Amino acid sequence: MHISHVSELDELLAYKDRWDELAGNCVFRKWAWQSTWWKHYRDDRKLFVLLLFDADEPTFEPDQLIAILPGYIENSMARGQVLRLLGDGEVCSDHLDLITEPENIEKAAKSFAHYLVEHADQWDTTDFTAIAADCTGLFSLSDELKSLDCQVRQDRNESRWEVPLPEDWEAFLALQSKSHRKQLRRLERRVLDSDDATWHLVESPEQLERAWPILTDLHQRRRNSLGEPGCFASQRWADFHRDIAQQLLDSGELRLSWLELAGQPVAAEYHFASDRATFAYQGGVDPERLDDEPGRLSTIRTLQYAIAEGHQTFDLMRGDEPYKAHWRAQPIETFDLRIVPARGTALLRNQAFDYLQSAVRLTRQLTNVLSL
Secondary structure: OEEEEEOOHHHHHHHHHHHHHHOOOOHHHOHHHHHHHHHHHOOOOEEEEEEEEOOOOOOOOHHHEEEEEEEEEEEEOOOEEEEEEOOOHHHOOOOOOOEEOHHHHHHHHHHHHHHHHHOHHHOOEEOEEEEEOOOHHHHHHHHHHHHOOOEEEEEEOOOEEEEEOOOOHHHHHHHOOHHHHHHHHHHHHHHHOOOOEEEEEOOOHHHHHHHHHHHHHHHHHHHHHOOOOOHHHOHHHHHHHHHHHHHHHHHOOEEEEEEEEOOEEEEEEEEEEOOOEEEEEEEEEOHHHHHHOHHHHHHHHHHHHHHHOOOOEEEEEEOOOHHHHHOOOEEEOEEEEEEEOOOHHHHHHHHHHHHHHHHHHHHHHHHHHHOO
16 A cells, blocks of 8 residues: 655646546546635645555556545644545535545555554644545544544534435335325426426536526525525635536536426526436525425426436435425434544644633523523
8 A cells, every 4th residue: 555645736637537436426526526626715725635556566557546535734723734625614515535445445544544643743633524424434534543542523413315216206206295295296287297387407508508697596585585695695605616517517417407487487406416316406496486386396307307317316415404304305414523643732732622612602501591
């Protein structure tokens, strides 16, 4: 085993095809998503990507690459050098993990753990957020680091929700509650199958140009009606997604759609696709047409399309909103992983940070009590 520490994105270009091979056809782990995220979010952060090569005499060729730890270092006054994952933060990338094939997870975890301990002067703590229980690579890494005397803490985050998809729409309806099944059939018969409803799927650059402002408008108006700023209020978020949407359209992984009623857009869905799953990332509805149930109508069409593509899951992503269980989605636990090396300064920083968090929580509790 040989590990290469990469701190410049250009040094990774030779491995981008191999990166995608190892990513398991998951949009959020692929080169396009993670390199584009770095382009828009790098600021003064330092790239920290570890490449694991399996060869007696490594020539560091792409076919020798078997695992990737895609990270970066963010300097924090309170926490020191924080090791985080490419794609995290406000973009809310799910499915982040070590990038490797299943049979190499244990080998990669051990190798990366030993490297991190041997180079513990380069990091003070990790901040791996919302790591799902089925992303076993990072949990294996944390176990290995714990065996090497690192402190490991796991805190629950919101669940990720997945809807299992059967072979056809009727089979899907059979899985719903009787009342929900009745509602879906009524909406399909009375609205979606009528001449008033038109569902559009983006399949060309021209359609993308038309759909993007529709998505932006519907999303922002709906979130604003709830007293929220909306995702597109962040210019960086908006720029990243306009950039990656074009790349995913080119690669066949974009599933951007909008629904019209009587010629007016009422709902839009911004989804991604792999060979077995649709990822329901973001969307929007017309807040003035809620009585027409535009969100449910749009979801029906996107579910039907996912089933027709042969997808096995409809991934509703992270967040414990009640509607997800209503669609018979199943929760997958996620955790925040904080790992601290057995180094004096790092341990002291971590202890001080815990004290600070406890003090903040106590202050909030006292404030709430006194305000009663």
